[in-house]
Amino acid sequence: MTDIEIPPGSAVPESPRALPTTVKARRTRSRTTAGTGRMAALLVSPTLLVLTVVVLYPTVMALRESLYGPKGLDPRTGFIRSTEPFVGLKNYADILGATGDRFWNAFWNTTFFTVVTVGLETVTGVAMALIMHRAFSGRALVRASILVPWAVPTAISGLLWRWIFNSDGIANALLGRQILWTTEGFHAKVAVIVAEVWKTAPFIGLLVLAGLQVIPKEVYEASRIDGASALRRFWHITLPLVKPALLVAMLFRCMDALRMFDLPYILIGAQKNSVETLSMLAQNEASNVRFGPASAYAVLLFLYVFLIALAFVRLLGADLVGDSGGGRRTRTRPGFARRREVTA
Numbered sequence: 001m002t003d004i005e006i007p008p009g010s011a012v013p014e015s016p017r018a019l020p021t022t023v024k025a026r027r028t029r030s031r032t033t034a035g036t037g038r039m040a041a042l043l044v045s046p047t048l049l050v051l052t053v054v055v056l057y058p059t060v061m062a063l064r065e066s067l068y069g070p071k072g073l074d075p076r077t078g079f080i081r082s083t084e085p086f087v088g089l090k091n092y093a094d095i096l097g098a099t100g101d102r103f104w105n106a107f108w109n110t111t112f113f114t115v116v117t118v119g120l121e122t123v124t125g126v127a128m129a130l131i132m133h134r135a136f137s138g139r140a141l142v143r144a145s146i147l148v149p150w151a152v153p154t155a156i157s158g159l160l161w162r163w164i165f166n167s168d169g170i171a172n173a174l175l176g177r178q179i180l181w182t183t184e185g186f187h188a189k190v191a192v193i194v195a196e197v198w199k200t201a202p203f204i205g206l207l208v209l210a211g212l213q214v215i216p217k218e219v220y221e222a223s224r225i226d227g228a229s230a231l232r233r234f235w236h237i238t239l240p241l242v243k244p245a246l247l248v249a250m251l252f253r254c255m256d257a258l259r260m261f262d263l264p265y266i267l268i269g270a271q272k273n274s275v276e277t278l279s280m281l282a283q284n285e286a287s288n289v290r291f292g293p294a295s296a297y298a299v300l301l302f303l304y305v306f307l308i309a310l311a312f313v314r315l316l317g318a319d320l321v322g323d324s325g326g327g328r329r330t331r332t333r334p335g336f337a338r339r340r341e342v343t344a
Contacts, residue, residue, distance in 0.1 A: 095296055130234075182269065212238070251309065
């Protein structure tokens, strides 16, 4: 076997015996790829069918319904309409225009709850994960007790915290003050934030704990030998290695917090400007048989959640899905000489 160097741009003769083998190999690879593609499509098709029925169809119908107005008196004929009139984008114009103060109030409430609750849940969840990850007596009991709030249904959690935040409840007894938590004001926001963080911080703690358990112990042992403090080990080892799991947990919590409805609805009540969210606004319109504006609110909320999730994945996509390229890509420069192995 010898390597013959061929200058760039020159033709390389093909061996007549090697050509059929190359063609057969290419055909085999194409058949394998086609078979793998068909199997992948077959396995994914049930999921796509469920998503189409559960997500795509309701979204399309909500978009269609948002273009129609509510039934009522027709000003041109003076009779009650039997069908919903087509109004085009009038519902969106009313929501986003000068008369959409209620929408913007709900929008900012939703954004405020999302930013504050997800931030507090991230800090609390990481602390919970670090506690659950340590080896000590009774760790199983501590893990179970930390995960109990996440297992409690949200409606039950709202009723529980409503009892705590009553005028003669535990919260006022501990503070020594008489605060009407379930009325209008910033204290109503505080009540919702406390209840939401208590309920969902264990979710982030559970995902971060899963990320902590795959970190090799040798990394920490080497850092201790090098004299790194506990804070430096957390900042330079734990946090970077657990970052993918933490980002996934934050993404899920952001999407869930943007759709917040049941907790403020049960804890504080409906039509409270201090805690009214976009989901509560859409439900209120639908309960008053104004399905067109309700669908418009739902479509705007869907777009808001979609854009936040898209921005989250686009900005932090490398940490969420990993490097699919398998490392650095190498590219052959055209100026380098090609080598071909031939039989001497």
